[in-house]
């Protein structure tokens with residue numbers, strides 16, 4: 001019998017898999033005295049722990065074994081109905097339970113989309129910079145990336161158009177985080193949304209609209225979701241309970257009107273995990289069915305993050321470094337800072353010595369060619385820690401610039 005050579009033991013797709021800087025950093029932040037702006041964690045003290053305990057008891061009493069049994073791949077009907085209803089209410093456009101697939105975190109949704117659309121070497125269009133977790137998900141399917149430029153209003157339509165005109169092979173989809181993007185905190189402006197939808201319609205390019213942060217707005221008013229525009233190009237909308245309830249539940253959803261795509265996603269999910277946890281879906285649904293309490297909860301999260309963002313930007317303004325620029329997002333969990341001429345991976349080393357960490361921006365550029373940015377999370381640490389952490393960061397900047 002011939003042995004497989006060591007080099008050929010693993011599938012080629014594993015060659016692209018790298019340890020994520022973010023996950024590595026989460027390990028460092030387990031040390032108690034480190035202030036972390038690195039992870040993407042919600043504020044744990046806002047998790048509705050006791051309300052979830054009550055919901056769990058009610059589910060066990062009323063559903064019993066059904067909540068512990070295998071279920072259908074698409075998700076329990078109650079959850080699919082709730083998502084459709086909420087989307088309809090928030091957008092003013094009709095959505096149906098049949099459009100919804102419940103997934104195990106929106107990260108699984110990204111994996112399934114990649115599984116369904118991507119052959120090795122296929123192109124995906126990304127905004128530059130982009131969410132690292134999406135790049136990781138697409139990397140596993142050996143994707144290649146085309147990047148469109150961005151500014152404070154999100155992806156630049158002219159840049160997208162240029163990329164699509166020149167693309168060879170033509171990309172399989174455009175991946176976007178239009179609200180309070182991870183990592184920049186930027187929101188795609190309404191006029192640009194219309195333009196992006198029309199460009200994708202012209203090129204018949206599907207759009208993946210990843211929207212974990214849309215409900216975490218603490219200033220200004222909502223901008224219409226891309227999935228609400230009338231268009232012949234399919235929009236695959238991804239939402240999640242991670243930031244409005246708790247990420248440990250792993251309850252999230254894909255909303256896809258195109259039946260052919262939806263069916264392929266469901267088949268891909270069947271092969272991956274049969275279905276998302278029945279228990280978590282029932283508990284999630286039971287918790288959100290008290291609508292007033294749930295709305296109040298989401299409002300409280302957004303308000304708290306608004307105050308933390310304010311504290312962080314005020315502290316950054318106090319750092320007083322001439323080159324330091326930073327965004328002031330109206331929602332979400334991240335703020336983006338730049339220090340032109342400074343390699344923020346180097347800066348991170350100085351910062352970690354002073355017991356404060358962030359994610360260097362280079363991780364979010366598929367070509368890993370821009371080194372002066374950093375992502376700062378403002379949702380996880382309380383206000384006093386944010387002030388202290390930015391002061392430490394200021395010292396690190398002063399000592400390394």
Ligand SMILES: Cc1ncc(COP(=O)(O)O)c(C=O)c1O
Nearest residue numbers: 040105106107131182240242252
């Ligand atoms: C843009 C974006 N998409 C997806 C995810 C994954 O979220 P989930 O917990 O739903 O898997 C995150 C998490 O931070 C994110 O920032």
